[in-house]
Amino acid sequence: MIKLNAKNSIFIAFSILIVSLVLYMPKIYLRNNIYYVSKDVNKLYAHYTSLKEENRFLAQQLEDMKFKNQIVDSLIIKSLEEKK
Numbered sequence: 001m002i003k004l005n006a007k008n009s010i011f012i013a014f015s016i017l018i019v020s021l022v023l024y025m026p027k028i029y030l031r032n033n034i035y036y037v038s039k040d041v042n043k044l045y046a047h048y049t050s051l052k053e054e055n056r057f058l059a060q061q062l063e064d065m066k067f068k069n070q071i072v073d074s075l076i077i078k079s080l081e082e083k084k
Helices: 006-083
Strands: none
Touching: none
């Protein structure tokens, strides 16, 4: 059996502290790493969503411009045919 005096008690306490740090440091590191990666993923997903909405808006504007251009072209062609 180990005799408990001041020196042995401090040694045992530090040994337990070091063992617990060695066991829990990887877990703490991984949890922090997962947290920051998920924050980045959420930020990128929000950016992706906003870009997707902007793409829909721009596609609608392009469709409207194509339609307007078709109408204007047909009016120009019709007015040119009437002049002949």
